[in-house]
Amino acid sequence: MILSPHLSQLPAQPSLSELLEFQATGLVVVVGALALLWFLLELTGAFFRRRTALPASVPVESAVPDDSINQGVVAAIAAAVHVTLQGRPHQITEIRATDANPTWAAEGRRDHFSSHRVR
Amino acid sequence: MIQNLLDFFQTTGFSQLTGPMLLMWAIAGVLLYLAIAKGFEPLLLVPIAFGALIANLPTRGMITVEETAPGQFQSATFEMETEVVSTHRGEDGQIESQKIRVTKVEGGLFDFLSQGIKLELIPPLIFLGVGALTDFGPLIAMPRTLLLGAAAQVGLFVTFFSSSLFGFTSKQAAAIAIIGGADGPTAIFLSNKLAPELLGAIAVAAYSYMSLVPLIQPPIMRLLTTSKERKIRMKSLRKVSKMEKLVFAIMVMIICVLLVPDATALIAMLMLGNFLRECGVTERLVKSAQNEIINVLTIFLGTSVGITMRAESFLAPATMKIIFLGVIAFAISTASGVLMAKVMNLASPKNPVNPLIGSAGVSAVPMAARVSHNEGQKYDPQNYLLMHAMGPNVAGVIGTAIAAGYFISAFSG
Numbered sequence: 317m318i319l320s321p322h323l324s325q326l327p328a329q330p331s332l333s334e335l336l337e338f339q340a341t342g343l344v345v346v347v348g349a350l351a352l353l354w355f356l357l358e359l360t361g362a363f364f365r366r367r368t369a370l371p372a373s374v375p376v377e378s379a380v381p382d383d384s385i386n387q388g389v390v391a392a393i394a395a396a397v398h399v400t401l402q403g404r405p406h407q408i409t410e411i412r413a414t415d416a417n418p419t420w421a422a423e424g425r426r427d428h429f430s431s432h433r434v435r
Numbered sequence: 436m437i438q439n440l441l442d443f444f445q446t447t448g449f450s451q452l453t454g455p456m457l458l459m460w461a462i463a464g465v466l467l468y469l470a471i472a473k474g475f476e477p478l479l480l481v482p483i484a485f486g487a488l489i490a491n492l493p494t495r496g497m498i499t500v501e502e503t504a505p506g507q508f509q510s511a512t513f514e515m516e517t518e519v520v521s522t523h524r525g526e527d528g529q530i531e532s533q534k535i536r537v538t539k540v541e542g543g544l545f546d547f548l549s550q551g552i553k554l555e556l557i558p559p560l561i562f563l564g565v566g567a568l569t570d571f572g573p574l575i576a577m578p579r580t581l582l583l584g585a586a587a588q589v590g591l592f593v594t595f596f597s598s599s600l601f602g603f604t605s606k607q608a609a610a611i612a613i614i615g616g617a618d619g620p621t622a623i624f625l626s627n628k629l630a631p632e633l634l635g636a637i638a639v640a641a642y643s644y645m646s647l648v649p650l651i652q653p654p655i656m657r658l659l660t661t662s663k664e665r666k667i668r669m670k671s672l673r674k675v676s677k678m679e680k681l682v683f684a685i686m687v688m689i690i691c692v693l694l695v696p697d698a699t700a701l702i703a704m705l706m707l708g709n710f711l712r713e714c715g716v717t718e719r720l721v722k723s724a725q726n727e728i729i730n731v732l733t734i735f736l737g738t739s740v741g742i743t744m745r746a747e748s749f750l751a752p753a754t755m756k757i758i759f760l761g762v763i764a765f766a767i768s769t770a771s772g773v774l775m776a777k778v779m780n781l782a783s784p785k786n787p788v789n790p791l792i793g794s795a796g797v798s799a800v801p802m803a804a805r806v807s808h809n810e811g812q813k814y815d816p817q818n819y820l821l822m823h824a825m826g827p828n829v830a831g832v833i834g835t836a837i838a839a840g841y842f843i844s845a846f847s848g
């Protein structure tokens with residue numbers, strides 16, 4: 317960076333006014349740089365927020381309530397889906413039991429065993 | 436036989452021990468005690484203290500010391516012997532260029548290791564690891580906390596002013612002021628560039644105060660805030676996507692390098708490490724940067740800094756002044772961060788920030804953020820400020836690197 321001759325020639329033992337001017341300039345540089353970053357982050361943030369905005373949700377009335385599923389189970393499944401999809405926009409439209417499909421049980425066992433050191 | 440024993444004694448290190456050396460042993464002992472028994476920044480203070488002990492032993496073949504000025508000793512100097520292979524002369528007979536072959540290089544182990552600091556290699560490489568360890572998500576989710584990181588740099592410039600009044604030269608004052616940024620690698624980087632004769636004292640002050648963050652900051656935070664302000668709950672941070680984090684790393688690097696090219700080494704390596712972390716396809720490189728690279732370099736950095744702490748240069752009045760000015764820098768940085776948060780609340784009362792997170796604007800990642808969180812929980816145990824405080828905390832790292840770039844721009848010419 318090429319600073320003005322005045323700034324680059326700050327003497328080894330500067331006067332009070334030179335010191336004040338130098339530190340004021342430094343503060344303006346640092347605060348200005350971070351303020352510029354703030355502005356740019358607000359811009360990019362607005363862009364990404366709009367991009368990942370959720371699509372219009374289906375009205376609740378249109379969903380078919382199923383009293384046979386416990387509401388606690390629905391909440392647990394919704395939480396699991398949210399974690400698995402890492403917060404990506406999603407909508408659960410249907411929850412149903414899969415007949416004799418051992419995939420999730422197998423995944424659970426694999427995850428459990430892989431957390432141990434097998435001797 | 437007695438004469439032989441006396442002659443032998445003269446060849447041992449015992450005959451070369453001096454009082455100041457023994458005093459430095461005690462200082463190294465205190466640093467080791469703080470690191471091991473009190474857990475103050477042990478990863479850095481242990482190698483620094485051990486290096487200081489080595490520097491104050493009558494070693495042979497480890498360190499070559501040169502007296503650069505009366506009473507000023509410089510380590511990390513090796514000697515080279517060369518021979519001229521060919522000489523090219525211009526039309527007027529003046530030598531234009533020479534080809535030289537190095538025939539012999541002499542220096543101790545630490546002379547070579549310390550080249551990592553002298554050539555400014557280790558601090559930027561440590562920043563690579565810091566970048567790989569840092570999640571900038573909280574800062575991206577709440578970018579206005581960049582102002583808190585900026586406010587915390589006030590301490591640097593006030594200390595620069597004070598140091599000049601204390602009789603230090605402008606370059607030395609700039610190197611001392613950066614202690615207020617609470618960023619060890621940046622402090623070492625800057626002091627090596629502007630005031631290498633003060634490197635040991637500045638590094639010890641910087642790391643000591645970083646480790647004392649939980650003791651220094653809370654009284655200042657309590658003094659400047661009301662009980663009501665400490666209980667402010669902040670809105671949950673939004674989730675930041677991977678693409679947004681990647682754009683952030685590139686954008687910050689470009690902006691900072693364009694503004695202060697002298698901070699390129701620090702900023703570029705910080706953002707490279709972070710980009711590796713966030714891109715998700717360089718897992719092996721990230722693991723190396725987060726573990727092996729940063730750990731190996733920390734050992735070398737610490738010991739290399741420690742061996743600059745020779746009694747002749749460390750036991751000087753300037754060291755005490757640096758220690759004093761360092762704590763002033765730290766306190767002002769903390770206070771200005773908290774006060775900036777209060778100003779932001781006046782400007783935006785509907786979406787207030789808890790002023791306790793302002794103190795995290797000094798870098799000291801993540802300890803300063805943890806202090807903000809712990810202080811907040813004392814007044815509202817259900818208030819989780821940690822992630823909110825990480826925003827100003829990492830903003831402080833960027834702010835200190837920019838301030839260092841400004842000082843280098845002004846003085847290295």
